[in-house]
Amino acid sequence: MHPARKQRLILVVLLVALSSVAVGFVTYAMRENMDFFYAPSAFAAGEVPFEKRIRAGGCVVPGSIVRDEDSLDVRFAITDGEAELEVVFDKILPDLFAEGEAAVVTGKLQQGGYVRADQVLAKHDESYTPPEVAETMVNQASCHGDAKI
Numbered sequence: 001m002h003p004a005r006k007q008r009l010i011l012v013v014l015l016v017a018l019s020s021v022a023v024g025f026v027t028y029a030m031r032e033n034m035d036f037f038y039a040p041s042a043f044a045a046g047e048v049p050f051e052k053r054i055r056a057g058g059c060v061v062p063g064s065i066v067r068d069e070d071s072l073d074v075r076f077a078i079t080d081g082e083a084e085l086e087v088v089f090d091k092i093l094p095d096l097f098a099e100g101e102a103a104v105v106t107g108k109l110q111q112g113g114y115v116r117a118d119q120v121l122a123k124h125d126e127s128y129t130p131p132e133v134a135e136t137m138v139n140q141a142s143c144h145g146d147a148k149i
Contacts, residue, residue, distance in 0.1 A: 060101055
């Protein structure tokens with residue numbers, strides 16, 4: 001084999017190997033930072049892993065908001081029309097968070113069957129529903145119970 005051809009072959013093999021390693025690192029980093037979305041009915045079916053960061057969304061169940069008098073802890077339930085999921089949040093809720101409105105929570109499923117949320121997102125106006133929530137509720141009644149999403 002000619003030395004120039006051998007040198008090009010080694011260069012190509014090194015580039016492919018380094019590219020493979022870079023793709024592996026990027027994939028690993030993305031896997032660690034992804035939040036998978038689940039509907040409350042997936043929690044009821046036992047399809048959600050414990051202690052893994054996830055997102056869940058639905059409508060806040062009317063009458064389910066319970067605030068702790070001694071701390072910022074708030075317990076509430078969200079539903080997708082098929083099942084309910086209890087959520088515990090220990091920070092200040094968004095201003096537009098309310099019963100009967102759409103919400104998306106990010107946190108970890110605990111052994112007690114509830115989500116310990118570290119972030120709560122609330123819908124921001126009358127005509128908006130988070131895309132994840134809209135997908136899970138396409139054939140269900142809306143958060144207000146009077147129309148389809």
